[in-house]
Amino acid sequence: MSPRLQSRADDQKAAEQAALAAVNAAFGVTLTPRRLHLGGRHFDVDGYADLGDRVLLAEIWAHVGKAKSAQRHKVLADLLKLALLTRLLQRERPSCIVEPSLVFIDAEAAQVVLNQSWGALAAREFGVVPRMVEIDALLIAAVRLAQLRQDLRVSALVTDLIQDPAEPPDALA
Numbered sequence: 001m002s003p004r005l006q007s008r009a010d011d012q013k014a015a016e017q018a019a020l021a022a023v024n025a026a027f028g029v030t031l032t033p034r035r036l037h038l039g040g041r042h043f044d045v046d047g048y049a050d051l052g053d054r055v056l057l058a059e060i061w062a063h064v065g066k067a068k069s070a071q072r073h074k075v076l077a078d079l080l081k082l083a084l085l086t087r088l089l090q091r092e093r094p095s096c097i098v099e100p101s102l103v104f105i106d107a108e109a110a111q112v113v114l115n116q117s118w119g120a121l122a123a124r125e126f127g128v129v130p131r132m133v134e135i136d137a138l139l140i141a142a143v144r145l146a147q148l149r150q151d152l153r154v155s156a157l158v159t160d161l162i163q164d165p166a167e168p169p170d171a172l173a
Contacts, residue, residue, distance in 0.1 A: 011146040012062045012146065030049060031056055033045065033046055034047075046060040057098065058102075059078040059079075059100075059102055059103065060103040062105050064105065075102065076112065086128075099129070100126075102123065102128055102131065105133060113128075
């Protein structure tokens with residue numbers, strides 16, 4: 001993995017862990033990452049807690065700002081995974097209540113499943129609850145910076161500035 005992508009992964013992983021800790025505090029239980037085997041398949045979830053008569057599921061998206069197209073698809077895939085897991089768990093354990101959540105660290109990022117979008121309708125119809133959690137402002141800043149480093153337009157601009165700081169790159173001229 002390139003250093004640029006590694007730093008993004010490290011920052012995002014730290015933010016996801018902080019978000020999971022915030023969810024745990026809000027629920028008063030401990031959700032942990034888990035691999036589930038249901039319907040002849042395996043599924044990895046960011047947060048899982050089996051409380052006997054209730055199962056809590058969580059997928060976390062540690063992103064700051066408006067989602068781009070591919071990012072929206074990732075969130076919607078997580079929504080579909082949670083809806084499928086809910087149905088499979090309820091089929092396997094009919095008396096169990098399954099509570100799926102999509103967890104966000106940023107209100108703008110959560111818009112994928114809020115307001116008038118079809119993602120919001122799908123979340124409501126499938127019973128997947130979007131949840132906002134607060135994490136440390138320094139982690140939010142690290143995620144924002146990592147996202148900027150990942151943006152190829154910004155990376156090219158920074159590379160141009162480093163190569164010849166005396167002459168502004170075309171994007172700044």
